[in-house]
Amino acid sequence: xxxxxxKNGYTFADYLTWDGGQRAELINxxxxxxAPPSTAHQLICMELARQLANYLEGKRCKVLPAPFAVxxxxxxxxxxxxxxxxxxxxxxxx
Numbered sequence: 708x709x710x711x712x713x714k715n716g717y718t719f720a721d722y723l724t725w726d727g728g729q730r731a732e733l734i735n736x737x738x739x740x741x742a743p744p745s746t747a748h749q750l751i752c753m754e755l756a757r758q759l760a761n762y763l764e765g766k767r768c769k770v771l772p773a774p775f776a777v778x779x780x781x782x783x784x785x786x787x788x789x790x791x792x793x794x795x796x797x798x799x800x801x
Contacts, residue, residue, distance in 0.1 A: 719778055719790035730774060736791040744797075752797045759800060771799045 716736030725731065730741040744752070752772065759770045777799060779792040 718788050720787035733793040768800050773797050775799050
């Protein structure tokens, strides 16, 4: 399923129904489609991921590459219908 027609603000619940082949982020309820990354971008991300993973070896943190949805500004007890900002950083350290 593609991103549905424009409406007055999307939520994480909407985001979960969209086609996995189309990458998008939500910023304050606005859907922003993401272009595919360039080769140079991917090479830089891979090198950063490699170096971070090497540094974090044996530590509690892990490096996660995109796609990895991060829900921002979520409060305890909120439901997916309440969350209006979801991003996909190139790299996340969790």
